[in-house]
Amino acid sequence: MSAPAKLPRWAERGLLPLINLAAALILSGVVVKILGESPWAALKLLASGALGTQEGIGYTLYYATNFIFTGLGVAVAYHAGLFNIGCEGQAYIGGLGSGLVALWLGDRAPLLVVLPVAIMAGAAFGAAWALIPAWLQARRGSHIVITTIMFNFIAASLMTYLLVNVLIKPGQQSPESREFGANAVLPAVHEVCAQVGITFSPSPWNLAFAIALLAAALVWVLVWRTRWGYALRVAGQNQSAAVYAGISPSRIIIQAMLLSGALAGCLGLNELLGSQHRILIDFPGGAGFVGIAVALMGRNHPVGIVVAAVLFGALAQGGSQLAFDLPKINRDMVVVIQGLVILFCGALENVFRTPLAKLWHGRPARDPKPTGVTPVPP
Amino acid sequence: METYTLIVLTLAATIRVATPLLLAAIAGMFSERSGVVDLGLEGKMLGAAFAAAAVSAATGSAWAGLGAGIAAAVLLALLLAFATVSQRGNQVVAAMAINIMVAGLGPTLALAWFNLGGQTPQLDGPGQRFTSLVWPWASTAAEQPFPGLLYAQLLSGHNLIVYAAAALVPVSAWVLFRTRFGLRLRAVGENPLAVDTAGISVTGLRYQAILISGVLCGVAGTYLSTAASAGFTRDMTAGKGYLALAALIFGKWKPYPTLFACLLFAFTDALASRLQGVALPLIGVIPVQAILALPYVLTVLLLAGFVGKATAPAAIGVPYSKEK
Numbered sequence: 258m259s260a261p262a263k264l265p266r267w268a269e270r271g272l273l274p275l276i277n278l279a280a281a282l283i284l285s286g287v288v289v290k291i292l293g294e295s296p297w298a299a300l301k302l303l304a305s306g307a308l309g310t311q312e313g314i315g316y317t318l319y320y321a322t323n324f325i326f327t328g329l330g331v332a333v334a335y336h337a338g339l340f341n342i343g344c345e346g347q348a349y350i351g352g353l354g355s356g357l358v359a360l361w362l363g364d365r366a367p368l369l370v371v372l373p374v375a376i377m378a379g380a381a382f383g384a385a386w387a388l389i390p391a392w393l394q395a396r397r398g399s400h401i402v403i404t405t406i407m408f409n410f411i412a413a414s415l416m417t418y419l420l421v422n423v424l425i426k427p428g429q430q431s432p433e434s435r436e437f438g439a440n441a442v443l444p445a446v447h448e449v450c451a452q453v454g455i456t457f458s459p460s461p462w463n464l465a466f467a468i469a470l471l472a473a474a475l476v477w478v479l480v481w482r483t484r485w486g487y488a489l490r491v492a493g494q495n496q497s498a499a500v501y502a503g504i505s506p507s508r509i510i511i512q513a514m515l516l517s518g519a520l521a522g523c524l525g526l527n528e529l530l531g532s533q534h535r536i537l538i539d540f541p542g543g544a545g546f547v548g549i550a551v552a553l554m555g556r557n558h559p560v561g562i563v564v565a566a567v568l569f570g571a572l573a574q575g576g577s578q579l580a581f582d583l584p585k586i587n588r589d590m591v592v593v594i595q596g597l598v599i600l601f602c603g604a605l606e607n608v609f610r611t612p613l614a615k616l617w618h619g620r621p622a623r624d625p626k627p628t629g630v631t632p633v634p635p
Numbered sequence: 636m637e638t639y640t641l642i643v644l645t646l647a648a649t650i651r652v653a654t655p656l657l658l659a660a661i662a663g664m665f666s667e668r669s670g671v672v673d674l675g676l677e678g679k680m681l682g683a684a685f686a687a688a689a690v691s692a693a694t695g696s697a698w699a700g701l702g703a704g705i706a707a708a709v710l711l712a713l714l715l716a717f718a719t720v721s722q723r724g725n726q727v728v729a730a731m732a733i734n735i736m737v738a739g740l741g742p743t744l745a746l747a748w749f750n751l752g753g754q755t756p757q758l759d760g761p762g763q764r765f766t767s768l769v770w771p772w773a774s775t776a777a778e779q780p781f782p783g784l785l786y787a788q789l790l791s792g793h794n795l796i797v798y799a800a801a802a803l804v805p806v807s808a809w810v811l812f813r814t815r816f817g818l819r820l821r822a823v824g825e826n827p828l829a830v831d832t833a834g835i836s837v838t839g840l841r842y843q844a845i846l847i848s849g850v851l852c853g854v855a856g857t858y859l860s861t862a863a864s865a866g867f868t869r870d871m872t873a874g875k876g877y878l879a880l881a882a883l884i885f886g887k888w889k890p891y892p893t894l895f896a897c898l899l900f901a902f903t904d905a906l907a908s909r910l911q912g913v914a915l916p917l918i919g920v921i922p923v924q925a926i927l928a929l930p931y932v933l934t935v936l937l938l939a940g941f942v943g944k945a946t947a948p949a950a951i952g953v954p955y956s957k958e959k
Contacts, residue, residue, distance in 0.1 A: 288740070288743070291744075291747075292743065292744070292747040293747060340725075340727050340728075342727070342731065389935075390935075393935070393938065393939045397938075397939045397940050398940075399935070399938035399939050399940070400938065400947070402672070402674070402727050403880070403881075403884060403934070403938060404935055404938060406674075406877050406880075407877075407881065407931040407932075407934055407935045408931075408935070410874060410877070410928065410931045411928045411931050411932060411935075414924040414925070414927050414928035414931075415924070415928070417924050418922050418924040418925070421924075422922065546731065546735060549728070549731060550735075553728065585746065585747045586743070586746070586747070587742060587743060587746050587752075587753060589738075589739040589740075589741075589742040589743045589746075589753065589869075590739065590743050591739070592735060592736070592738055592739025593736055593739035593740050593743055594739075595735055595736075595739070596732050596733065596734075596735035596736025596737070596738070596739060596740075597732070597736055599728060599731060599732035599735060599736075600718070600729065600732035600733070600736065603724065603725060603728035603729070603731075603732060604718040604719070604722070604724035604725055604728045604729030604732055605718050605722055605724055605729075606724070607722045607723065607724065608722060
């Protein structure tokens with residue numbers, strides 16, 4: 258974000274992420290080679306597993322839905338100059354909100370009532386979980402990276418307690434709530450397709466995908482087309498300029514984190530109402546951290562985030578196929594690739610940006626400013 | 636009498652839990668004092684835990700495991716240093732990348748090499764683990780409650796790494812506050828420009844600090860897989876790196892307070908396993924999760940300035956660039 262405009266926009270937004278992704282994939286290929294499998298065969302399996310069948314596509318987009326929510330969450334905070342590592346916890350607590358609504362209204366009200374209430378509850382719970390770190394950052398200067406990490410752990414403890422002691426279905430061993438009522442289940446895409454006469458293989462891909470796309474559109478309008486979004490971006494890039502312009506950075510910090518937490522909090526719509534139909538332990542499953550990769554790769558722009566989320570969804574789905582077909586590889590390989598993508602897109606992007614800029618301008622590039630979020634001094 | 640024995644045993648467990656925390660927290664102290672946020676403690680420890688267990692399983696020597704653990708953590712530290720110091724990448728992002736990558740890489744390599752579903756083989760051969768050292772007359776002393784039991788449980792009966800970690804506290808305090816290197820290290824974390832102006836390499840100092848952090852994380856990870864347990868399992872650090880970071884902050888980036896914080900956090904952990912399902916007078920049953928969340932809550936309160944005030948090194952998190 259704070260990188261100087263040394264590259265044309267298309268290169269900055271399109272070429273550079275692609276080069277970084279390629280570097281991450283090549284290194285992953287090296288790992289696969291070390292494991293004793295053929296990288297080429299692995300890549301083909303990955304692609305065919307994710308996109309080769311209707312079922313694969315369904316799963317890819319189902320995973321992508323989670324990543325869109327968390328990716329948008331990370332991105333909104335990023336525009337305010339904040340690094341929200343707490344999307345995992347916010348998604349967890351937000352899902353609790355949606356799940357509670359689903360348990361409460363699932364067999365009492367029609368979906369048209371349950372869904373809006375579940376969205377509002379998920380967003381509200383997620384925002385509430387982000388509020389405390391935000392307030393501490395804005396008013397007391399506590400480093401938001403550290404506090405959001407702490408809140409991830411506190412959220413995990415809280416949810417374990419609630420699931421083991423309060424929400425657990427009586428007479429059951431595993432810490433899960435009872436199943437939601439039928440009206441709290443988001444229709445899956447293959448069911449909707451069947452109603453209009455199109456056959457599509459069953460998958461957990463559901464209505465929440467549309468909600469995620471809507472959220473992405475909303476974020477675009479909010480951040481780039483409103484007065485508030487302008488204030489957000491100014492405060493994120495230059496706090497003193499913001500103060501001179503009459504913008505209160507601490508208010509922006511709190512508002513941005515509320516929105517960020519609310520977006521992450523909507524993950525439960527897809528994961529719980531759309532797929533699992535109950536509240537269970539650790540349902541975000543690391544999506545909050547994948548959101549970091551998605552936001553970085555998507556350059557914190559909603560369009561980029563949707564594209565990156567689909568890519569990571571494909572990775573998640575293709576990874577299962579990979580683990581299934583290649584005996585020496587398990588699903589953890591996908592986590593390795595995610596880590597490498599974050600490394601290259603986030604931390605090592607100057608490795609390629611600087612030479613690319615040199616190539617472009619035909620002269621040594623200006624020394625890039627530190628990229629990424631300007632850390633707020635604790 | 637029963638209670639007394641229980642208390643002593645809980646304290647002994649505290650020492651064992653505190654050891655990896657302390658090693659990692661002191662590791663973090665070096666890099667953070669030099670101005671580099673060390674969220675990568677978790678990943679470096681996990682990487683070391685895997686390497687140590689894998690090499691110990693293959694060679695049958697815990698010492699070879701220790702060497703491999705340190706080597707793995709140092710390699711990851713070098714990657715971190717390259718990304719954050721040389722390339723001036725975002726320190727938080729780089730560390731998260733390493734944490735995530737290692738979380739996947741350990742089980743992946745374990746599956747390919749040992750074919751045990753992402754674990755390393757059980758370390759049960761002679762010399763494959765760091766086992767407890769029994770001090771002279773410890774078994775005789777244990778029969779006598781005070782001070783015999785204290786001697787047997789708290790002083791004797793730990794492995795070498797525990798004692799090394801204990802010795803590390805005064806050593807690191809001396810290095811940081813009594814040596815030229817320590818002075819420079821602290822200066823580079825507060826005001827790198829001043830250090831640079833004095834003709835001392837900011838990059839060099841930060842690399843050294845990150846490497847020290849790597850070595851100590853290597854020992855911490857080795858402890859987890861070859862001393863505290865017998866082999867590597869998926870996600871075996873289970874957030875200990877972040878807890879160590881919390882302890883470091885709770886200890887205000889100072890060695891002795893950090894030791895205290897590690898002991899306190901470890902004590903809550905040991906207590907949580909003791910108090911599981913036990914009804915206390917007046918309070919009733921305390922949920923285990925509440926005790927386990929306590930260190931994080933305490934750290935947040937401290938960061939918020941409600942319990943004392945933690946002031947981080949001034950230049951932390953900011954990549955240094957000469958030209959600015």
